[in-house]
Amino acid sequence: xxxxxxxxxxxxxxxxxxxxxxxxxxxxxxxxxxxxxxxxxxxxxxxxxxxxxxxxxxxxxxxxxxxxxxxxxxxxxxxxxxxxxxxxxxxxxxxxxxxxxxxxxxxxxxxxxxxxxxxxxxxxxxxxxxxxxxxxxxxxxxxxxxxxxxxxxxxxxxxxxxxxxxxxxxxxxxxxxxxxxxxxxxxxxxxxxxxxxxxxxxxxxxxxxxxxxxxxxxxxxxxxxxxxxxxxxxxxxxxxxxxxxxxxxxxxxxxxxxxxxxx
Amino acid sequence: xxxxxxxxxxxxxxxxxxxxxxxxxxxxxxxxxxxxxxxxxxxxxxxxxxxxxxxxxxxxxxxxxxxxxxxxxxxxxxxxxxxxxxxxxxxxxxxxxxxxxxxxxxxxxxxxxxxxxxxxxxxxxxxxxxxxxxxxxxxxxxxxxxxxxxxxxxxxxxxxxxxxxxxxxxxxxxxxxxxxxxxxxxxxxxxxxxxxxxxxxxxxxxxxxxxxxxxxxxxxxxxxxxxxxxxxxxxxxxxxxxxxxxxxxxxxxxxxxxxxxxxxxxxxxxxxxxxxxxxxxxxxxxxxxxxxxxxxxxxxxxxxxxxxxxxxxxxxxxxxxxxxxxxxxxxxxxxxxxxxxxx
Numbered sequence: 125x126x127x128x129x130x131x132x133x134x135x136x137x138x139x140x141x142x143x144x145x146x147x148x149x150x151x152x153x154x155x156x157x158x159x160x161x162x163x164x165x166x167x168x169x170x171x172x173x174x175x176x177x178x179x180x181x182x183x184x185x186x187x188x189x190x191x192x193x194x195x196x197x198x199x200x201x202x203x204x205x206x207x208x209x210x211x212x213x214x215x216x217x218x219x220x221x222x223x224x225x226x227x228x229x230x231x232x233x234x235x236x237x238x239x240x241x242x243x244x245x246x247x248x249x250x251x252x253x254x255x256x257x258x259x260x261x262x263x264x265x266x267x268x269x270x271x272x273x274x275x276x277x278x279x280x281x282x283x284x285x286x287x288x289x290x291x292x293x294x295x296x297x298x299x300x301x302x303x304x305x306x307x308x309x310x311x312x313x314x315x316x317x318x319x320x321x322x323x324x325x326x327x328x329x330x331x332x333x334x335x336x337x338x339x340x341x342x343x344x345x346x347x348x349x350x351x352x353x354x355x356x357x358x359x360x361x362x363x364x365x366x367x368x369x370x371x372x373x374x375x376x377x378x379x380x381x382x383x384x385x386x387x
Numbered sequence: 388x389x390x391x392x393x394x395x396x397x398x399x400x401x402x403x404x405x406x407x408x409x410x411x412x413x414x415x416x417x418x419x420x421x422x423x424x425x426x427x428x429x430x431x432x433x434x435x436x437x438x439x440x441x442x443x444x445x446x447x448x449x450x451x452x453x454x455x456x457x458x459x460x461x462x463x464x465x466x467x468x469x470x471x472x473x474x475x476x477x478x479x480x481x482x483x484x485x486x487x488x489x490x491x492x493x494x495x496x497x498x499x500x501x502x503x504x505x506x507x508x509x510x511x512x513x514x515x516x517x518x519x520x521x522x523x524x525x526x527x528x529x530x531x532x533x534x535x536x537x538x539x540x541x542x543x544x545x546x547x548x549x550x551x552x553x554x555x556x557x558x559x560x561x562x563x564x565x566x567x568x569x570x571x572x573x574x575x576x577x578x579x580x581x582x583x584x585x586x587x588x589x590x591x592x593x594x595x596x597x598x599x600x601x602x603x604x605x606x607x608x609x610x611x612x613x614x615x616x617x618x619x620x621x622x623x624x625x626x627x628x629x630x631x632x633x634x635x636x637x638x639x640x641x642x643x644x645x646x647x648x649x650x651x652x653x654x655x656x657x658x659x660x661x662x663x664x665x666x667x668x669x670x671x672x673x674x675x676x677x678x679x680x681x682x683x684x685x686x687x688x689x690x691x692x693x694x695x696x697x698x699x700x701x702x703x704x705x706x707x708x709x710x711x712x713x714x715x716x717x718x719x720x721x722x723x724x725x726x727x728x729x730x
Contacts, residue, residue, distance in 0.1 A: 223431070224435070226432060226435075227432055227439060228439070230435075230436050230665075230714070231436070231669075231706065231707050231710070232665055232670075232710065233669060234669035234670060234672060234673070235668070235672060235687065235703055235706050236669075236703065238672065238687065238688075238691060239443055242690075242691030242699065243443055243444075243446045243447055243696075244446055244448065245448065315558065322562075323560065323670075323672075326560075326562055326676075327673060327676060327688050328692075329691065342560075342563060342566070346677065349566060349574070356563070356566045356567070356570065357567075359563075360560065360563035360566070363559075363563065364559045364560075364563075365558075367557075367559075368554065368555060368558035371554070372554070
């Protein structure tokens with residue numbers, strides 16, 4: 125519940141962020157450069173261009189959360205159908221899909237995402253597509269694993285025996301039963317996606333200046349780490365809290381449905 | 388009828404002559420067969436990985452040669468890239484020529500540095516391997532010890548503290564951990580050097596000091612994951628009947644923990660170590676940048692910025708090969724540790 129509560133707060137803040145920021149998050153003011161936290165009018169200080177850190181954190185959170193949703197969505201859109209087909213039909217279809225999945229899982233997700241995003245060109249959409257593609261194999265594996273268990277249930281055999289077409293069995297009987305572990309997985313995957321997005325934005329492959337995301341804020345904070353170390357603190361804390369909330373939510377749902385889901 | 392009056396079937400009276408035993412082939416032991424299958428699978432995965440890495444060039448928007456040469460490139464530079472990538476030839480010819488080069492240690496020539504990519508990668512590899520090895524050892528030692536501490540003191544303060552630390556550790560970006568360590572231990576307290584690298588052959592002490600912080604940053608999440616896995620598998624084993632029997636027979640707590648619980652909990656741990664090593668290799672890219680370590684990761688980031696496709700392909704391929712080898716080794720260790728598995 126704690127994870128869900130934190131996520132709800134984060135989501136509400138992300139939605140209303142553009143209306144509650146004390147300053148324009150992209151407005152520069154070279155008279156107030158690198159102010160410390162607690163400076164008059166700037167609760168969390170200002171960055172190297174005099175932009176209000178608190179305002180950028182609020183708007184950056186919106187970007188980071190939307191990015192996590194996008195990346196997870198792409199991974200699920202690719203992973204769920206392929207996992208269903210692989211698990212349900214088995215035989216050579218399963219072998220081919222699993223082999224391709226294993227091959228893609230041989231690449232460290234961050235590195236593959238970096239390579240794809242780098243080649244497609246640095247922007248947030250490309251970064252999220254890259255992250256979605258890199259993490260889709262995990263979704264395929266999870267769905268396939270769940271389908272393999274459900275496929276042997278008596279009610280599936282009964283549906284087959286009365287001549288129910290395969291697509292109806294998959295959509296009516298198997299998919300609803302895969303949803304519970306999928307929700308757990310999606311929460312944990314969203315956390316992973318957020319961490320990868322932060323890494324990509326940190327090295328300049330995610331959101332482009334002057335837009336803010338927590339990872340990109342850490343990237344620019346790194347340049348001024350010896351002069352203004354506090355700039356590196358707040359975005360990192362925000363990422364950690366969000367990922368923690370997603371993981372706790374995932375663990376909580378898993379415990380409540382009493383099923384072990386392999387990460 | 389026999390003299391005793393009991394009828395015996397003719398089959399029993401005259402047992403059929405058994406056919407001469409067929410020449411039986413000596414069966415390969417399960418372990419050897421398993422190793423063979425795994426080797427074959429790893430080779431097939433390598434082929435699939437080369438196709439994927441080669442296919443990265445297909446993602447380049449527009450004319451790859453023009454795009455890779457960058458803005459303001461001369462027609463000669465574009466033509467040189469076109470020739471090097473063999474862009475005029477059919478894709479399969481390009482693939483076979485590239486793979487042939489890879490198998491012979493030729494990873495192409497860097498567009499930016501104009502030197503063989505294999506030389507560039509090999510010169511950076513010791514840095515990345517040192518960092519990765521350091522981090523894996525740290526993660527395994529601290530992760531397993533913390534997991535054992537939690538499992539043996541379940542529900543008590545020590546368990547709660549280690550579990551909270553590991554839960555936070557999993558959720559924290561490794562490069563941010565690196566930045567915080569850098570601020571505290573290098574910039575504020577001047578205990579460790581902030582950036583750079585010294586080869587072990589030049590000065591082992593300096594090599595160690597340069598790697599401590601990046602290795603801790605990199606090991607944090609992997610160690611946290613191992614703590615969780617050790618805690619759950621060892622706690623489960625400790626609640627089994629045979630552990631109670633062993634304790635009843637007079638085995639000390641320590642012996643039960645190390646000889647029974649950890650031994651039986653080792654197979655799933657080996658899998659987690661294997662998976663985390665792969666994650667850690669990917670994560671080292673950003674951590675290297677934070678600590679300005681001249682490793683393969685920094686080379687990869689530079690290659691993305693410079694649009695140096697041959698370097699990028701080489702680094703991605705190298706990492707995938709490491710992961711295939713690590714997975715192979717993990718499976719092997721799993722099979723040896725758990726004789727029931729002979730896949």
